[in-house]
Amino acid sequence: MSNVHSCAMSPIVLDIPAATLEELRVRRSKRKSPPAGATDRPILTTVEMVQRLGAIDPSSLAKAFCEDMDRLQAEVEDEYDAFLLDPGMGPMTYITTDGRILNDYRTWDGEGIQFETSLDRVVASLVVGAEKTGVASLLNLIPALENGVPCTTCNGTRWFKLQNGEIVCPTCSGRGECPNA
Ligand SMILES: [Zn+2]
Known part of the structure; x- marks a missing residue:
């Protein structure tokens, strides 16, 4: 059996200091509650939203999109013990408590959840996350x-x-x- 390990495809794992985790937890505890009620409507993606512009009232599309983001944020943060770094117009980006960057493409093109394997993109996510969350110590995680x-x-x-x-x-x-x- 080969013991070649494909490091290039493994998610990057960061070591998050306790103080930074605590800052992220405090921030997460203040998040907006997801909308109550039925959630069987499929997630609206940015790509679909652009396709349907003109066909549907833009403000109801925007409202549905924001509801989806709140719902997905709560779901991913709870399921993966993660913290939203960037709601973005691309994937929604998170950092997990065990130090991985998680990209959720469901609001973008309907693709699922992927852990980041590129160190350059991990660094960029931390820089954006520090800016958007105000948790500046995220910058200390950059090797x-x-x-x-x-x-x-x-x-x-x-x-x-x-x-x-x-x-x-x-x-x-x-x-x-x-x-x-
Ligand atoms: Zn530069």
């Missing part, structure tokens, strides 16, 4: 680069300015530093 030098694209700020707003720096994935070439 430091050995011999890293400040990223010249974002000047170490982790963010890249666009005309309308900013995105996580595409050069360094939000580390703020790059390997010393």
